[in-house]
Amino acid sequence: MRFFSDNAAAVCPQVMDAIAAANTLDTAYDGDALSQQLDQRFSELFATRVRVLWVPTGTAANCLALTAMCPPHGGILCHREAHIQVDEGGAPEFYTHGAKLLLLDGEGAKLEAATIDGYCSAIRDDVHQVQPHAISITNASEYGRVYTPDEVAAIGRVATRRKLGLHMDGARFANAVAHLGCSPAEATWKAGVDALSFGFVKNGGMNAEALIFFNSEIAAAAPYRRKRAGLLASKGRFLAAQLLAMLEDDVWLDNARAANAGAAELAAAAGERLMHPVEANELFLRLTAEEAAALREQGFDFYDWGTGAARFVTAWDQSEADIRPLAQAIATL
Amino acid sequence: MRFFSDNAAAVCPQVMDAIAAANTLDTAYDGDALSQQLDQRFSELFATRVRVLWVPTGTAANCLALTAMCPPHGGILCHREAHIQVDEGGAPEFYTHGAKLLLLDGEGAKLEAATIDGYCSAIRDDVHQVQPHAISITNASEYGRVYTPDEVAAIGRVATRRKLGLHMDGARFANAVAHLGCSPAEATWKAGVDALSFGFVKNGGMNAEALIFFNSEIAAAAPYRRKRAGLLASKGRFLAAQLLAMLEDDVWLDNARAANAGAAELAAAAGERLMHPVEANELFLRLTAEEAAALREQGFDFYDWGTGAARFVTAWDQSEADIRPLAQAIATL
Amino acid sequence: MRFFSDNAAAVCPQVMDAIAAANTLDTAYDGDALSQQLDQRFSELFATRVRVLWVPTGTAANCLALTAMCPPHGGILCHREAHIQVDEGGAPEFYTHGAKLLLLDGEGAKLEAATIDGYCSAIRDDVHQVQPHAISITNASEYGRVYTPDEVAAIGRVATRRKLGLHMDGARFANAVAHLGCSPAEATWKAGVDALSFGFVKNGGMNAEALIFFNSEIAAAAPYRRKRAGLLASKGRFLAAQLLAMLEDDVWLDNARAANAGAAELAAAAGERLMHPVEANELFLRLTAEEAAALREQGFDFYDWGTGAARFVTAWDQSEADIRPLAQAIATL
Amino acid sequence: MRFFSDNAAAVCPQVMDAIAAANTLDTAYDGDALSQQLDQRFSELFATRVRVLWVPTGTAANCLALTAMCPPHGGILCHREAHIQVDEGGAPEFYTHGAKLLLLDGEGAKLEAATIDGYCSAIRDDVHQVQPHAISITNASEYGRVYTPDEVAAIGRVATRRKLGLHMDGARFANAVAHLGCSPAEATWKAGVDALSFGFVKNGGMNAEALIFFNSEIAAAAPYRRKRAGLLASKGRFLAAQLLAMLEDDVWLDNARAANAGAAELAAAAGERLMHPVEANELFLRLTAEEAAALREQGFDFYDWGTGAARFVTAWDQSEADIRPLAQAIATL
Structure with a gap:
């Protein structure tokens, strides 16, 4: 993940x-x-x-x-x-x-x-x-x-x-x-x-x-x-x-659409946590260290972005099945 | 070729x-x-x-x-x-x-x-x-x-x-x-x-x-x-x-041996035409413009090397069947 | 000047x-x-x-x-x-x-x-x-x-x-x-x-x-x-x-002392206008465009420093006679 | 010299x-x-x-x-x-x-x-x-x-x-x-x-x-x-x-003429020793190590130029009185 x-x-x-x-x-x-x-x-x-x-x-x-x-x-x-x-x-x-x-x-x-x-x-x-x-x-x-x-x-x-x-x-x-x-x-x-x-x-x-x-x-x-x-x-x-x-x-456009769609789904789940509007395939979320740890414990891999924030990037090869677990995990933080 | x-x-x-x-x-x-x-x-x-x-x-x-x-x-x-x-x-x-x-x-x-x-x-x-x-x-x-x-x-x-x-x-x-x-x-x-x-x-x-x-x-x-x-x-x-x-x-060594073997076969055919001893997979031959043209007409592709000379390079993917025609063509120039 | x-x-x-x-x-x-x-x-x-x-x-x-x-x-x-x-x-x-x-x-x-x-x-x-x-x-x-x-x-x-x-x-x-x-x-x-x-x-x-x-x-x-x-x-x-x-x-030290002394005299005259403490031979003063123009009209040559400020630099070759007129002009702005 | x-x-x-x-x-x-x-x-x-x-x-x-x-x-x-x-x-x-x-x-x-x-x-x-x-x-x-x-x-x-x-x-x-x-x-x-x-x-x-x-x-x-x-x-x-x-x-031209004149005088003295025609203010002479040593002993300062040769350069500030001793010394080698 x-x-x-x-x-x-x-x-x-x-x-x-x-x-x-x-x-x-x-x-x-x-x-x-x-x-x-x-x-x-x-x-x-x-x-x-x-x-x-x-x-x-x-x-x-x-x-x-x-x-x-x-x-x-x-x-x-x-x-x-x-x-x-x-x-x-x-x-x-x-x-x-x-x-x-x-x-x-x-x-x-x-x-x-x-x-x-x-x-x-x-x-x-x-x-x-x-x-x-x-x-x-x-x-x-x-x-x-x-x-x-x-x-x-x-x-x-x-x-x-x-x-x-x-x-x-x-x-x-x-x-x-x-x-x-x-x-x-x-x-x-x-x-x-x-x-x-x-x-x-x-x-x-x-x-x-x-x-x-x-x-x-x-x-x-x-x-x-x-x-x-x-x-x-x-x-x-x-x-x-x-x-x-x-x-x-x-192919270049289809792949990009797939990545963007994944990001959009995550964005919808993230709500107020979003630090920037999500327009492409990157999300920047406000996350406490505890929240970040909780997500990582569930197997999600992402970068910290300074203190109290994290970056998530979706890609062309992530299907809805790959995205949904993270969306749910974020929504239920 | x-x-x-x-x-x-x-x-x-x-x-x-x-x-x-x-x-x-x-x-x-x-x-x-x-x-x-x-x-x-x-x-x-x-x-x-x-x-x-x-x-x-x-x-x-x-x-x-x-x-x-x-x-x-x-x-x-x-x-x-x-x-x-x-x-x-x-x-x-x-x-x-x-x-x-x-x-x-x-x-x-x-x-x-x-x-x-x-x-x-x-x-x-x-x-x-x-x-x-x-x-x-x-x-x-x-x-x-x-x-x-x-x-x-x-x-x-x-x-x-x-x-x-x-x-x-x-x-x-x-x-x-x-x-x-x-x-x-x-x-x-x-x-x-x-x-x-x-x-x-x-x-x-x-x-x-x-x-x-x-x-x-x-x-x-x-x-x-x-x-x-x-x-x-x-x-x-x-x-x-x-x-x-x-x-x-x-694999690296086997491939190189194959390339060298091809060059050695060509070298044997080239005899006096060789400008340098052949030790690896490159040959430099004395060739007149007419001889070069004759080889090219037979489908062999190689570089001229200044005037009156040419360079041939063999590779790992050339079998004896690939090499022999050129060896013969050189020998019969 | x-x-x-x-x-x-x-x-x-x-x-x-x-x-x-x-x-x-x-x-x-x-x-x-x-x-x-x-x-x-x-x-x-x-x-x-x-x-x-x-x-x-x-x-x-x-x-x-x-x-x-x-x-x-x-x-x-x-x-x-x-x-x-x-x-x-x-x-x-x-x-x-x-x-x-x-x-x-x-x-x-x-x-x-x-x-x-x-x-x-x-x-x-x-x-x-x-x-x-x-x-x-x-x-x-x-x-x-x-x-x-x-x-x-x-x-x-x-x-x-x-x-x-x-x-x-x-x-x-x-x-x-x-x-x-x-x-x-x-x-x-x-x-x-x-x-x-x-x-x-x-x-x-x-x-x-x-x-x-x-x-x-x-x-x-x-x-x-x-x-x-x-x-x-x-x-x-x-x-x-x-x-x-x-x-x-x-000589290097005497010259520098002379320049610093000139700056110190100007600093004393500048009072509240000083943007930085004067420790060497440069002064940065708050000056309105009108004040700067007034000084220039009296023959003093200096650089503007953005808007509302100016830089003055003294040198080893300026005697008290060179400095005093500017000090007075600043004091009476 | x-x-x-x-x-x-x-x-x-x-x-x-x-x-x-x-x-x-x-x-x-x-x-x-x-x-x-x-x-x-x-x-x-x-x-x-x-x-x-x-x-x-x-x-x-x-x-x-x-x-x-x-x-x-x-x-x-x-x-x-x-x-x-x-x-x-x-x-x-x-x-x-x-x-x-x-x-x-x-x-x-x-x-x-x-x-x-x-x-x-x-x-x-x-x-x-x-x-x-x-x-x-x-x-x-x-x-x-x-x-x-x-x-x-x-x-x-x-x-x-x-x-x-x-x-x-x-x-x-x-x-x-x-x-x-x-x-x-x-x-x-x-x-x-x-x-x-x-x-x-x-x-x-x-x-x-x-x-x-x-x-x-x-x-x-x-x-x-x-x-x-x-x-x-x-x-x-x-x-x-x-x-x-x-x-x-x-001044630039007069100075150069003076330097060239000095070189020309030396060139005349050097005769067969010259390795290049002298057109400006540099001379390159065939000189054995012994000859070079002899000149140096007389106080002339110049560069060796590889083996068996030396370079001499004249300048604007060398008068005939400066040049003549070297010209004579070369001529009498």
């Missing part, structure tokens, strides 16, 4: 099958037939011409996106609790050669356009202060909150006006789209997003994420940087196969 | 099975039961206590090893044609933050202890010149040549005397050991090697390589650097499973 | 004379007789064996110190308003290859030992979070506040217990020592400081600062890094001469 | 006077009246609009130029014996974040256009190989050889065709121009040079070099990088003063 992370979820059968099917002779690196289909298939999904790179981790996707937008001497505006700031072991600084993360506040780990704009206005345009070059937002956010297309678009307008790149960390992008019911296009490039880290691993994949560039200019050097970072798998077909399998028949 | 790269080889059945078996609930990152076995299992193989990290590519393994040995202001001695110099898109410079590769000559892309020693002697010990901090050798080399334990040990003694780290790029370490018939220990730490990039992908793996540290001190920061480089897969069990499957029953 | 920065102060006559006297034949870089005296002379001043490097700027001194303490994947604890965070254009990230500045709060831009300790306790010791490796404090602080030896020693004990390096940004170290009346040793290594950026330029120098290492181990690579950063002047004797001239007869 | 380096030369009186005159109240960093004149004055000298930054060392000038032309993942074509490769302690790799120096051969440490072109043609345009982005040539070269405007222009055409930046390391640019008798414009931007490190320190300056950008686009980020590298002196007026003093009345 695992609720500590969707990273621990199983790989979905479509991906397992695709990996098995990819075990045939083919060209090395990303010259294979599967890798060569990615641009086309994701362009269809996003209804615009995109450039796609597979990478082994979400951190790698985020960092390759950021370094395409921000020079070493620049700054990247992000939420104080953004994954790139608190959970990636300094990877953004490594990839960007020391760009500075400029930390902003916002409810639910979401940024607002006005906050970004105000922060930028307060930076003197001189060489003593690091100048912002990019914005990174997470959708769904670190607290499971979802940006609406309008909210993203407002940020996109600030980005355009101030000549900042706009990156979306979509480790749970599928969950966000499943919640919004909008098209992937509306959630991204139509709202001004230049690059998207499109997460698959938490959602049924094995070890491939997609880095999507909506702006071909900033994409140009990314293949060189991917190789230079030691990310270019020599049997890339096994990564491409995963992404293609999840695009087929909207 | 593919002979252009062992990167294009299939994944062996033991690895495919292990991946399927790993698709069960487990902890994220490298906290899972399989990843936790790696130190123990590789320690048994090397008959000494080692620290092991899975990584997705050989380039990543090489670079994490080098950055554990060489500070940003240092230099790394390697062969002029080493993979880290000519084929990794500048990854060593990225990971080490700009350490300089110091390029030496040597027959068959192998370095000799005396060459290294002489080169170091010519460097003034002042701040104007980059000072060497590490040596990197490739075994089997870029021309398929194998270092004997004695040759490595001679280099190891220079390294010890000059306080240099010693790294072995073992993208084809299995082929080298299969050729030597020695123990993995003799080929590495007993000869002074501090870290080994132990390749599995070219030899039947899918997307996991092993970085082996024989020196626990330099290993200490490597897990932090692996995360910082975006290499820490969130479902690491699927990488660990591959390595464990290939250690089991010496 | 300049009060906007001590960077704009004149070079003191002792330094000008020393520069003229240094214009004789000598060895290049830091092989000259003057540079070779630095270790000895500063060791006398600090009553312990120190290793000293001249550098052209305080930013360079700070960054060479930090990179000697913190690896690229580490973190540096500092105040949210520290010069290294807000005024050096990302130089610490450049020199350290992307180490992360971990930002703490504290009154008057000073850190307290307990704050540091608590912050460290909250960091999980895993690869996902950047681990702290060093502490940087500024003495006198960015608000002109001075750390007592006891306060530094408390921080030094946290540093020792947690195995963190301790750096002191002493752009205005002379002003701090002048205020404290203690020995340079008490303010630094006796309290656990490992490296000190000892500022001279704001205090009568021209373009030489001293980077002092109290810990010879971390000093070892600094000369290589100084060269690698393009900081090794080819006529280093002109930098060494400045430092030696200011050590002679305690 | 110093002939080991022009770095050891004295500072010329015009520069000393200008430094003394600059010791008046002024704005900090590069906001002062002197720094603000640089663009204008150098634009007049080069007969085109240039952007100029003072920096404390030639290494800093070279590296800021290179990082303006070459991304971290790119390569810089230079001579195998270029100063940036062998004498800057890895500074180019530091500033560029690990760009790779691609080493070419050429007589007298000069590159030829055809060599560059051929080298580039041999690089595969794929992500595995580092792609060239810039060329760096040294004028006068490390062996005191001078590029004619036509030679530079041929290289400039290769640069333009291949979209490479072209940097000139002009540590001894003044000596080159003095030899050529051409205008500074002909030697640089008219021949395709994008950025010039214009050396002053070896030629009578104290601690200021000029970095000249002929291409405003690549200059845009340089001020940010200068600050980020800790090179932005807070009393920049003392650096600007040096450069302006040497432009006044062509």
Whole structure:
């Protein structure tokens, strides 16, 4: 009864099958037939011409996106609790050669356009202060909150006006789209997003994420940087196969809907305990140490979130039968 | 009839099975039961206590090893044609933050202890010149040549005397050991090697390589650097499973022997055309453009190697039936 | 009537004379007789064996110190308003290859030992979070506040217990020592400081600062890094001469006392307007826009400090005749 | 009787006077009246609009130029014996974040256009190989050889065709121009040079070099990088003063002519011993160990250059009376 992370979820059968099917002779690196289909298939999904790179981790996707937008001497505006700031072991600084993360506040780990704009206005345009070059937002956010297309678009307008790149960390992008019911296009490039880290691993994949560039200019050097970072798998077909399998028949969306549904059921049970509205597949609950212990005694596995709180994450592979026991246990605390 | 790269080889059945078996609930990152076995299992193989990290590519393994040995202001001695110099898109410079590769000559892309020693002697010990901090050798080399334990040990003694780290790029370490018939220990730490990039992908793996540290001190920061480089897969069990499957029953060694045997058969057919003795699974042949075209017309796929030469690589998955046609075609050129 | 920065102060006559006297034949870089005296002379001043490097700027001194303490994947604890965070254009990230500045709060831009300790306790010791490796404090602080030896020693004990390096940004170290009346040793290594950026330029120098290492181990690579950063002047004797001239007869201390005295006179006039106690040569005053305009109309030059506040800095070259008009103008606002 | 380096030369009186005159109240960093004149004055000298930054060392000038032309993942074509490769302690790799120096051969440490072109043609345009982005040539070269405007222009055409930046390391640019008798414009931007490190320190300056950008686009980020590298002196007026003093009345050119004249006199005396034609202020002579010892016994100070050779450098401050004794001593060996 695992609720500590969707990273621990199983790989979905479509991906397992695709990996098995990819075990045939083919060209090395990303010259294979599967890798060569990615641009086309994701362009269809996003209804615009995109450039796609597979990478082994979400951190790698985020960092390759950021370094395409921000020079070493620049700054990247992000939420104080953004994954790139608190959970990636300094990877953004490594990839960007020391760009500075400029930390902003916002409810639910979401940024607002006005906050970004105000922060930028307060930076003197001189060489003593690091100048912002990019914005990174997470959708769904670190607290499971979802940006609406309008909210993203407002940020996109600030980005355009101030000549900042706009990156979306979509480790749970599928969950966000499943919640919004909008098209992937509306959630991204139509709202001004230049690059998207499109997460698959938490959602049924094995070890491939997609880095999507909506702006071909900033994409140009990314293949060189991917190789230079030691990310270019020599049997890339096994990564491409995963992404293609999840695009087929909207597996990515179905999986995300399943995870969101589980979270919604838990949310209904949690009631007043909820610290944030539940929009994707994460729940943050007020729980005393005794309550947490009681749940763990019943076999539920989850993370404490500071003192008096806990995080629960649902995944695509949890059926109603997996969810209900926890829902009941929470309701009867 | 593919002979252009062992990167294009299939994944062996033991690895495919292990991946399927790993698709069960487990902890994220490298906290899972399989990843936790790696130190123990590789320690048994090397008959000494080692620290092991899975990584997705050989380039990543090489670079994490080098950055554990060489500070940003240092230099790394390697062969002029080493993979880290000519084929990794500048990854060593990225990971080490700009350490300089110091390029030496040597027959068959192998370095000799005396060459290294002489080169170091010519460097003034002042701040104007980059000072060497590490040596990197490739075994089997870029021309398929194998270092004997004695040759490595001679280099190891220079390294010890000059306080240099010693790294072995073992993208084809299995082929080298299969050729030597020695123990993995003799080929590495007993000869002074501090870290080994132990390749599995070219030899039947899918997307996991092993970085082996024989020196626990330099290993200490490597897990932090692996995360910082975006290499820490969130479902690491699927990488660990591959390595464990290939250690089991010496699959790694059997696969390498098969590849070497294929190369030996081709070498016998090539005779005077050979540019280097064939010790592992690579052959470099003198071939005119016409001869190369003739082979390609018969369906054989391989790389030109400059003008008048070509490279052929055999792999674990090529049976005698795959090899013989090429052997005959070469013999009858 | 300049009060906007001590960077704009004149070079003191002792330094000008020393520069003229240094214009004789000598060895290049830091092989000259003057540079070779630095270790000895500063060791006398600090009553312990120190290793000293001249550098052209305080930013360079700070960054060479930090990179000697913190690896690229580490973190540096500092105040949210520290010069290294807000005024050096990302130089610490450049020199350290992307180490992360971990930002703490504290009154008057000073850190307290307990704050540091608590912050460290909250960091999980895993690869996902950047681990702290060093502490940087500024003495006198960015608000002109001075750390007592006891306060530094408390921080030094946290540093020792947690195995963190301790750096002191002493752009205005002379002003701090002048205020404290203690020995340079008490303010630094006796309290656990490992490296000190000892500022001279704001205090009568021209373009030489001293980077002092109290810990010879971390000093070892600094000369290589100084060269690698393009900081090794080819006529280093002109930098060494400045430092030696200011050590002679305690010019550094007399100059700082003069600057502090000016600030004290202004502080007495400012009374309730003071936002921070005045301990060194900086004053931060509450001033309405109208009051600021009135002072400027009288010819006084200073910086606004956000809204409703202003910063005034005194320097060694301002006599009582220079100070009194401003003191009177403030008093009669 | 110093002939080991022009770095050891004295500072010329015009520069000393200008430094003394600059010791008046002024704005900090590069906001002062002197720094603000640089663009204008150098634009007049080069007969085109240039952007100029003072920096404390030639290494800093070279590296800021290179990082303006070459991304971290790119390569810089230079001579195998270029100063940036062998004498800057890895500074180019530091500033560029690990760009790779691609080493070419050429007589007298000069590159030829055809060599560059051929080298580039041999690089595969794929992500595995580092792609060239810039060329760096040294004028006068490390062996005191001078590029004619036509030679530079041929290289400039290769640069333009291949979209490479072209940097000139002009540590001894003044000596080159003095030899050529051409205008500074002909030697640089008219021949395709994008950025010039214009050396002053070896030629009578104290601690200021000029970095000249002929291409405003690549200059845009340089001020940010200068600050980020800790090179932005807070009393920049003392650096600007040096450069302006040497432009006044062509002091830079007169000084270089004097140094070249000394070298020419020595060259005439050296005859068959010369290893390279003498075009600037450096001589490389065949000298046995005994002959070198004999000269040293007479008080002449110079560097050995490997075995059986020695380097002599003349400077602006050596009169005929300084030169003649050495000329005679060489002639009578």
